[in-house]
Structures are given as structure tokens and as C-alpha cells.
Amino acid sequence: MLRRYEMYSLDPNASPAAVQRLTQSFLECGRFVPEVLDSAVGTNLSDAPVRLVWEHAYESPAAYQRYMVHPFHACILDRPLLADSPERIVTSNDLGAGLLGYECASPVYRLAAGVRRLVLVDLSPDRSPAAAARFDEAVARASDGVKGLVVSIVAENSMAAAWFDGVTPIAPPPRWSHVWEQGWESLAAFEGYRAEGREQWPGFVRESASVHYELVTPG
Amino acid sequence: MTAYLVDTVQVRPADVASYVELVEGDGVAVMTGAGAAFMSCWTTSAELGEDVDVQVTWSFGDHTEWNEIRKNLVLDRRWHDFARRAAGLRTGGTRRFYYPVH
Numbered sequence: 001m002l003r004r005y006e007m008y009s010l011d012p013n014a015s016p017a018a019v020q021r022l023t024q025s026f027l028e029c030g031r032f033v034p035e036v037l038d039s040a041v042g043t044n045l046s047d048a049p050v051r052l053v054w055e056h057a058y059e060s061p062a063a064y065q066r067y068m069v070h071p072f073h074a075c076i077l078d079r080p081l082l083a084d085s086p087e088r089i090v091t092s093n094d095l096g097a098g099l100l101g102y103e104c105a106s107p108v109y110r111l112a113a114g115v116r117r118l119v120l121v122d123l124s125p126d127r128s129p130a131a132a133a134r135f136d137e138a139v140a141r142a143s144d145g146v147k148g149l150v151v152s153i154v155a156e157n158s159m160a161a162a163w164f165d166g167v168t169p170i171a172p173p174p175r176w177s178h179v180w181e182q183g184w185e186s187l188a189a190f191e192g193y194r195a196e197g198r199e200q201w202p203g204f205v206r207e208s209a210s211v212h213y214e215l216v217t218p219g
Numbered sequence: 220m221t222a223y224l225v226d227t228v229q230v231r232p233a234d235v236a237s238y239v240e241l242v243e244g245d246g247v248a249v250m251t252g253a254g255a256a257f258m259s260c261w262t263t264s265a266e267l268g269e270d271v272d273v274q275v276t277w278s279f280g281d282h283t284e285w286n287e288i289r290k291n292l293v294l295d296r297r298w299h300d301f302a303r304r305a306a307g308l309r310t311g312g313t314r315r316f317y318y319p320v321h
Contacts, residue, residue: 069283075316084292084302086228086312164290171294 002058002166003109003181004101004159005118007050007211008081014089019052022080022089026054027218032072035063038107042116042213045187049093053213055116057107064166095120095209096175101159111151111183115190117212120157120176121205127177131204132156138205139180142198148189153181176209187214221319222285223258224277228305228312229270235262238308242275245301253291253298255279270310 010019023041030036039056058064067073080089097120123131136154143152159166160174184190190212201208230238239260247257258276265271279285292298 069286071282071316074282074285074289078289079314082289082302082314083299084226084305085314086226086309087314088306170290 001104001107002061002064002101002159003104003155004056004058004064004099005097006054006099007044007095007097008052008054008090009049009093009095010051011089011091018080018087018089023052023216025076026056027216029056029072029077030218032076033067033070035059035067035070038110040116040215040217042215044211044213046209046211048097048209048211049095050097050211052090053116053211055109057109058166061166068164097209097211099160099163100157100174100176100179102153102155102179103158104153104155108153109151109181109183111215113215113217114150115184115187115212116215117182117184117190117210119180119182119199119208119210121178121180121201121208122175123177123204124173124206126204127156127173132178134202134204135178138200138202142200143182146193146198148185149182149193150185151181151183155179155181182212184212220281221278222281223317224255224279224285225274225315225317226276226312227272227274227315228309230273230309232265232271234308235265235271235273238273238305241301241304241308242273245297246275246305249292249295249298249301250277250288253295254284254288273309 026041027039030039035058037057042053044050044053058067079085079087082088121135123135139154143149157174157176157179161169161171164170242260251257255277258278261274263272279288
């Protein structure tokens with residue numbers, strides 16, 4: 001499977017109606033493009049410079065490629081997004097997380113309700129599997145025995161550079177080499193964890209950022 | 220099949236010449252370089268006491284072909300610069316895709 005995220009900062013002059021249309025188009029996408037699975041959105045609550053997050057997934061690269069050429073993608077989703085569209089309501093930002101994601105064997109990311117959090121890290125200059133394993137260990141230490149953490153996945157951010165077909169990198173390596181996707185039972189559970197200050201990244205984590213939001217699902 | 224991308228934007232009368240020049244210059248270069256064909260650029264009258272509509276139409280084969288064009292655009296720095304300058308000249312607008320009835 002391909003797990004995929006899009007994160008947007010919004011034009012402060014965008015009308016609430018236009019923002020709502022974009023939000024609804026993300027939520028309803030699966031009705032029109034059945035290849036789009038597990039759509040949910042959220043409004044970022046962290047201080048990272050993005051506001052609207054769309055999380056979703058695809059069964060396979062072939063499913064993703066069908067989504068890419070579906071008219072709903074170009075006609076509805078891209079209308080407020082593409083840089084040259086007269087109806088654009090999103091803006092550029094320096095988070096470097098406009099599109100990211102990873103491969104997984106099954107929908108281990110699923111969270112029916114609660115709070116989603118993404119920790120974005122850059123393991124450069126050493127993005128090797130060994131460095132990723134050391135990051136895994138740091139995540140295990142940070143999350144061991146934590147109550148309310150019901151989803152915890154560490155993965156290479158493979159989608160950012162392979163956004164065209166889900167497989168082939170066509171862009172330079174992204175700012176964030178890896179992602180730690182979390183699912184929390186509640187905002188209170190996450191805030192309790194955050195207050196403990198357990199995330200002490202070793203020196204090989206060159207930089208990190210995080211985004212979290214309460215999950216909004218279709219219907 | 221041929222598909223058409225139709226951008227209809229509103230521009231202040233004083234900015235119409237600049238907008239059209241931008242489209243017919245860098246816009247055509249970037250879009251045709253990416254694989255789209257330039258079809259037309261029409262305007263409403265600038266003598267009506269309101270913003271002028273500028274309607275630009277591009278064509279391509281289908282959504283598979285558009286997906287390739289879209290990729291080429293996103294990877295082209297000139298497109299981002301064109302988009303930024305165009306946004307600075309318009310006051311509003313719409314984007315729609317059209318297809319022949321027959």
C-alpha cells in the first residue's frame with residue numbers, strides 16, 4: 001500500500017466557503033475515485049506552518065496511478081491547489097511537507113477517531129537503513145508504555161520524491177527523510193505524552209518538526 | 220478525444236496588456252514546452268467600467284496526457300515564476316476542463 005499525506009498553508013484571504021469546498025473534496029474523493037482509501041482531514045494544531053492536512057492511502061502504485069489521471073483529480077482537487085490556477089487558495093510555505101508518505105504492507109495506519117500526529121525527521125547526511133534503525137530505537141524509547149498511543153509507524157518518506165507514479169523518484173531527496181506517524185486515542189492523551197518530554201532525539205537527527213490534528217472523516 | 224483547459228480570469232483594465240503579454244510570452248513557452256497546445260486568448264471589452272475577463276484555452280489529448288503535462292509544469296521553475304506573476308495581475312477567476320460533445 002501507499003500511505004500519502006498532503007499538507008497546505010492557506011491564503012488568509014481565502015473565503016471560508018472555498019476552504020470548506022477543498023476540505024469536502026478531500027473527504028469525498030473516495031466516492032468519485034474509488035482508488036482513494038481512508039481519506040481524512042484535519043486542521044493542524046502544532047506551530048508548523050501548515051493548516052489543512054489530507055491523509056489517505058492507495059492499495060498499490062497502480063491504484064495511485066489511476067487516481068493521478070482521474071478527472072476528479074485535475075478538475076476538482078487541483079482547482080484550488082495548482083500554482084497557476086485562478087482559483088488557488090493555498091500558499092507556499094517552508095515546511096517542505098506538501099506531499100509525503102510511505103509504503104506499507106497493510107493499513108496499519110488506520111485510526112477511526114482521535115488525534116493524528118506526524119513527526120518529520122531528517123536523518124541526513126546518513127539516510128541509510130542503519131540510521132533509520134537507530135531512529136527506530138529512539139522512537140521505541142520515546143513511545144514505550146505510553147498510554148493512548150494506538151498507532152506508531154516509522155517509515156522512509158518515499159512518496160515525496162515519487163509523487164508522479166508512487167514508485168519512481170523524479171525529484172531531489174525531500175527535506176524530511178523519515179516520518180513517524182502516530183495515532184492517539186484523544187488530544188488529552190497526546191498532550192499528556194508531550195508534557196512528559198520523552199522525545200529526546202539523538203544527534204543524528206539533523207532536524208525535526210511535527211504536525212497534529214483531530215481526525216475528521218467522511219460523514 | 221481532445222480536452223480543453225479554460226482559465227477565465229478577471230484583470231483590471233490597466234493590467235490587461237501586461238497579463239496578455241505574460242500569457243502569450245512566458246505562459247505559452249512554458250505550457251507548450253510541457254506538452255499543451257495554445258488554442259486562444261480572448262478578452263471582454265475594457266470599456267465597460269468593470270474588470271476585464273481574459274479567457275485562455277489550452278488543449279491536450281486526455282487526462283493521461285494532462286497528467287504528464289502537469290508533471291512537466293511542476294518540475295519547471297519557469298512555471299512557478301509564471302504562476303506567481305499571473306496571480307499578481309488578476310483579481311479572480313475560474314479554471315474548468317471541457318470536452319467536445321461530439
